Amino acid sequence: MRNIKLTIEYDGKRYLGWQRLGDSDKTIQGKIEAIITQMTGEKIEIIGSGRTDAGTHARGQVANFKTNTTLSREEILDFMNRYLPQDIVVKKVEEMPERFHARYNCIGKQYSYYIWNNPIPSAFERHRSFHVPQELDIDKMNLACEKLLGKHDFMGFSALKKTKKSTVRTIEELSIQREGSLLHVTFVGDGFLHKMVRIITGTLVEIGAGKMEIDEIDAIFESKVRQHAGETVPAQGLFLDEVFYK
Structure with a gap:
């Protein structure tokens, strides 16, 4: 099982914040999870370093997720930036140790x-x-x-x-x-x-x-x-x- 770290930039203007909401698809976490699930064929949940409120922006939000995908870091980066909305950009993809946790290790x-x-x-x-x-x-x-x-x-x-x-x-x-x-x-x-x-x-x-x-x-x-x-x-x-x- 691989542990992938993402560094993410987003314009929060049209979103209800970072955290996934069950009754809305207008969250940063929800948008990213949907694309990673599409990319890997796995049900993916990402862990963010913390929540940002509705309308807040980020230049360097960090998240991680576990996956069995064999895609390279470059392929993951290319796929995500091709299919994510233009106001959400993955700036970096890194391979991390299994115990890395975006929130707890911050x-x-x-x-x-x-x-x-x-x-x-x-x-x-x-x-x-x-x-x-x-x-x-x-x-x-x-x-x-x-x-x-x-x-x-x-x-x-x-x-x-x-x-x-x-x-x-x-x-x-x-x-x-x-x-x-x-x-x-x-x-x-x-x-x-x-x-x-x-x-x-x-x-x-x-x-x-x-x-x-x-x-x-x-x-x-x-x-x-x-x-x-x-x-x-x-x-x-x-x-x-x-x-x-x-």
Whole structure:
């Protein structure tokens, strides 16, 4: 039995997210599984490094699947990119040890979030960024980023309800760069809770707009109450850039 690792790029605009849904064929996982099943003649289930929400994009999602196919890695790559929709692309196919697991072996991820910060919206960036017309104080936002670095309980920055699992995560890098009218927010960490990147970004936007103060971040960590943080920014500005493994 072979264990195949896929590195996948997708435009999430017209999909309901990564995870397969029984009543819809509009998921990334569902589309990929259907093509691999067609290719191998086997009933295939793929394991992703994690879920992405409806509308979220990926440059480097990772998944693996087990198969008995004798097709080469090049043949698998060619077949999948020939028959997948054009907004889903397999960038790399690798042969992995039997015990490799795309989710359990993951040690970290990098995300990007894009904000179109201009009074005038963009016709081209509307599906790949969040439009914020008011001027944002980038220096103040970057100071706020420093408070979010390190190991913290991020329950207050997540959409989770009560959970028995740990909500402690470590953010190793969080910074904002301006590229013309586009603000690029970079997140690197050992893991992210449900909607955590989007809620942190929303909090940073409110700080940059003068609606929240930097010190309120400490209060959110202490209270662990979601309502104390900023808004959840839209999914279309979010990209999963890379998944890290040992």
